[in-house]
Amino acid sequence: MPVLDFRSILEIWRNAGIFDIILPFLLIFALVFAILEKSKILGSNRAVYAIISLAISFFSISNPYLTPFFAILFANAALGFAVLLVFVLLLGMFTAKDGKNGWIWVGMLFGIVIFFWVLGRSINDAGLQPLVYEFFYANPVLWSTVIYGGAILAVIVLVVVMVPHGDETPGETLKKLFTPR
16 A cells, blocks of 8 residues: 655645646636725626636636746745745844834835845746847837836826825825825
């Protein structure tokens, strides 16, 4: 009678496609559903959110480029979360309780750096550099559109933020916007 240990079970699951298909499908479904539910962009009908999430999940796992990329991305994301957890633990141990507001921004900046590190590492490990290069660098029209669109978006955001809301001055609005709660 063969011995069935944990590594054998993981190998059976790997061969069955649990890690390549099922888990990425479930994770993408959960993320898309949560984003749609939180944003309430299509009302409050959860059935519509479920159908849209299912469709996006099926499309994403059926793409031959995305399936191995997701496997690599999730492995690197776990590594990034571990690094971020260690950073947050060290930050909590060595900072004063009253001076936390400045360190929140440092933690957020570190989280953004970890996000781009995980994304770059995943693109590199999946071998998608030529695709990314062709999309971003070999397309000059894209960059002019991004620059002009970003400038227009920045102006719109500044106008919306600077317009006084009720009895607030623009300075109070900015202070309220950037003060951590």
